[in-house]
Amino acid sequence: MKTSKIRIKVNGEWHELTVPNQKTLLDVIRGDVHLTGTKRMCDSGECGSCTVIMDGKAVNSCIVLAVEANGKEINTIEGLSQIGKLHPIQEEFVAKGAIQCGFCTPGMILTAKALLDQKPDPTAQEVKTAIAGNLCRCTGYVRIVNAILSAAERLRSIQP
Amino acid sequence: MENFEYFEPKTVREAVRLLVKYKRAAKLLAGGTDLMLGMKEGFVKPKYLINLKTIKGLDKIAYSKKDGLRIGSLTTWADILASGAILEHYPILREAASLIGGHQIRNRGTIGGNICHASPSADSAPALMVYGAQCIISGPRRERVIPIEEIFSGVQKTSLKPGEILTGFRIPPPDPKAKGCYLKFSPRKAMDLPIVGVGAMVRTSNGTFEEVKIALGAVAPTPIRARRAERFLVGKPVSDQSIRQAAEEAVNESNPITDLRASREYRLGLVRELTCQAITRSL
Numbered sequence: 001m002k003t004s005k006i007r008i009k010v011n012g013e014w015h016e017l018t019v020p021n022q023k024t025l026l027d028v029i030r031g032d033v034h035l036t037g038t039k040r041m042c043d044s045g046e047c048g049s050c051t052v053i054m055d056g057k058a059v060n061s062c063i064v065l066a067v068e069a070n071g072k073e074i075n076t077i078e079g080l081s082q083i084g085k086l087h088p089i090q091e092e093f094v095a096k097g098a099i100q101c102g103f104c105t106p107g108m109i110l111t112a113k114a115l116l117d118q119k120p121d122p123t124a125q126e127v128k129t130a131i132a133g134n135l136c137r138c139t140g141y142v143r144i145v146n147a148i149l150s151a152a153e154r155l156r157s158i159q160p
Numbered sequence: 161m162e163n164f165e166y167f168e169p170k171t172v173r174e175a176v177r178l179l180v181k182y183k184r185a186a187k188l189l190a191g192g193t194d195l196m197l198g199m200k201e202g203f204v205k206p207k208y209l210i211n212l213k214t215i216k217g218l219d220k221i222a223y224s225k226k227d228g229l230r231i232g233s234l235t236t237w238a239d240i241l242a243s244g245a246i247l248e249h250y251p252i253l254r255e256a257a258s259l260i261g262g263h264q265i266r267n268r269g270t271i272g273g274n275i276c277h278a279s280p281s282a283d284s285a286p287a288l289m290v291y292g293a294q295c296i297i298s299g300p301r302r303e304r305v306i307p308i309e310e311i312f313s314g315v316q317k318t319s320l321k322p323g324e325i326l327t328g329f330r331i332p333p334p335d336p337k338a339k340g341c342y343l344k345f346s347p348r349k350a351m352d353l354p355i356v357g358v359g360a361m362v363r364t365s366n367g368t369f370e371e372v373k374i375a376l377g378a379v380a381p382t383p384i385r386a387r388r389a390e391r392f393l394v395g396k397p398v399s400d401q402s403i404r405q406a407a408e409e410a411v412n413e414s415n416p417i418t419d420l421r422a423s424r425e426y427r428l429g430l431v432r433e434l435t436c437q438a439i440t441r442s443l
Binding site: 001002004020021022024043044045046048051057058059060063064065067068111114115129130131132133134 | 161162163164165166189192193196197199200209211213238261262263264265267268349350351
């Protein structure tokens with residue numbers, strides 16, 4: 001079994017791991033770092049439930065090898081809230097009824113975060129384009145788009 | 161996925177050496193949006209995986225008025241969409257990039273990977289073709305440059321020789337009098353392959369077609385130029401009739417298959433319709 005030693009920074013904390021080369025970043029997040037907020041569904045980069053933010057960019061962690069993430073900063077859904085207080089994006093998802101079964105939610109929220117970090121004032125169309133890689137079987141997306149727009153407004157009002 | 165030995169070369173020369181050493185048992189890794197799927201399904205089982213992203217300088221975009229565009233093969237779709245030079249001077253390529261995958265895929269997928277995976281439906285191919293792009297290839301011998309059309313040799317097959325790596329593309333300065341577009345027909349607005357893709361670039365003068373380029377994706381074993389349609393239009397008046405006749409030529413040059421996405425007949429109909437639309441939008 002050919003393995004590699006990697007260091008990844010997950011939600012601000014460095015982890016040193018030895019992984020088989022074929023392990024994906026998703027495998028490592030869930031299995032080695034034990035953060036199960038990031039979900040596995042299609043395992044092929046189609047559904048977005050495995051979305052994490054890697055070096056500032058939203059990616060499907062199921063098609064990133066753990067070795068490719070060596071030295072990189074990873075943000076998972078667990079890293080979004082601060083000491084028991086939800087991030088405004090999370091609060092708006094709750095407030096706007098954008099969560100039903102909750103399975104798509106972590107990926108959806110991280111995609112929203114990546115969008116709003118780049119574009120603090122997106123149009124509804126820009127939001128839809130941004131979440132095109134995140135499937136939701138429950139909500140019909142309307143409340144999700146509203147939640148993201150409403151979170152954007154809240155985040156803009158916090159910045160001076 | 162099966163286990164493999166993993167390499168992070170720092171230079172193209174190092175990567176070439178690895179490819180030459182391990183031959184068919186080695187695979188190159190760019191964005192991984194196609195390769196990882198193949199490896200998970202067991203279609204591809206490399207014993208040696210060579211990560212190209214660790215080579216500095218393969219993801220640069222450089223534009224000059226005199227020389228046009230140099231774009232590294234490891235440039236991601238997100239990088240292409242963020243490029244001011246491509247926005248201003250190569251909008252057809254930008255249009256193609258915006259239609260690929262979704263946000264997460266565009267952060268990883270690369271233009272070189274798209275071309276080297278060599279799907280007949282590769283979205284960047286028609287755009288690169290109508291821009292007259294050239295492929296820059298490094299290998300065990302000296303660097304060579306070939307027109308984009310020549311890199312495709314079959315379904316998911318390139319003409320790259322053993323040990324060769326596509327390092328980038330050269331696109332000549334755009335014709336300021338020409339306009340073009342890329343039309344992609346797919347059931348979903350994102351995360352989908354084209355059932356048919358049409359790229360066009362057109363220059364007219366005094367109501368006559370002066371220069372025409374038409375490229376088609378997903379209607380042949382490789383992306384193709386519709387050269388008979390192009391030659392037909394040059395010198396013809398700009399009219400619905402000449403455009404429709406050109407589209408008919410494009411249909412005759414197409415040879416699509418029937419697969420789970422569409423029948424051959426449907427694809428031929430799309431070629432007819434989309435070629436008309438693409439030319440019209442480029443006027």
